Amino acid sequence: MSDSLPMPPRAAHDRRAFTLVEILATLVLVAIILPVAMSGLSLALKVADESNHQTEAAALAQAKLAEIVACELWHTTSLAGDFSPERPEYRWSAQVSNWQGTRLQQLDVQVLWNYRGQDRRVTLTTLVYTGNSG
Numbered sequence: 001m002s003d004s005l006p007m008p009p010r011a012a013h014d015r016r017a018f019t020l021v022e023i024l025a026t027l028v029l030v031a032i033i034l035p036v037a038m039s040g041l042s043l044a045l046k047v048a049d050e051s052n053h054q055t056e057a058a059a060l061a062q063a064k065l066a067e068i069v070a071c072e073l074w075h076t077t078s079l080a081g082d083f084s085p086e087r088p089e090y091r092w093s094a095q096v097s098n099w100q101g102t103r104l105q106q107l108d109v110q111v112l113w114n115y116r117g118q119d120r121r122v123t124l125t126t127l128v129y130t131g132n133s134g
Helices: 020-070
Strands: 080-083 087-098 104-115 118-129
Touching: 020 087, 020 104, 020 118
Parallel strands: none
Antiparallel strands: 080 087, 087 104, 104 118
């Protein structure tokens, strides 16, 4: 027979805990990584917002170009406006010019908007048959 007593269960203070040095090292690492991650997230959101504006402007330009061609509005003197009341922040203008001495004219539709203090623009171009010799 053995005279040894059974081992008592491990006390709660024997469990592994984080040391102060480990906690401080983690805090320093978080303090370094968090600003970089937030800066990257901010940049990604800015680029996504700018891309959204550009996509919307291109869709507006395409719709205006189709309207001008379908209704033959390139003959009118007023080829400018905005997209009020739905999108008043976007403006448009169109310009018609002769295309290489043919019976075609080049129609440029430009949509402009201001984004973060800078003017931005999207231009779509097509050729239209006018029937007039250039």
